[in-house]
Amino acid sequence: MADFLLGAAGFVVAMVAVGLVRILRGPSDAERIMAAQLLGTGGVAALLLLAKAMSVPAAVEVALILALLAALVTVAFVKGAGRSRGDRA
């Protein structure tokens, strides 16, 4: 079971890393922040899987904090994007 969970964690991280290509390609900032959001959620899933696979219960707490901070990143992005668009108008 631990081997399977470890493999699943590696698979999720690999998939999310492929998704980061969207940050390079854009075209708009909304796409870039979406890739970062996917990285946050994938990181949470990988941490939860690792916590079980390697018997490190504290990793669940790290996942909780990562989920919280990933949400704040996007909220900060939207506030900043709105402000810069308002400046240009």
Added chain:
Amino acid sequence: MSLALGLLTVLTVSAGAFFFMAGTVGLLRFPDTLSRLHALSKADNLGLGLVVLGLLLQAEGLLAGLKLVAVWFLALLAGATVAQLIAHTARPGDPPM
């Protein structure tokens, strides 16, 4: 019993990993911002949800299980809020927040 639980865990975690793959493929292949956002929401909610469900079957004790559910609940709330905010910036005519 524990074999059946293990089998269910393998099934649900695999399904969750599949949804993460679908989210990545959608993010890379879909044609516009809003449909990419749709793919991202699926990965966020269903992918993480199925992974948490699979780990819940293996959880030791009530507190550990509740903590897993709390992580998913937080991700659900954050995902719903964030999807609305990103969609708002993606629409060209809308006033800034």
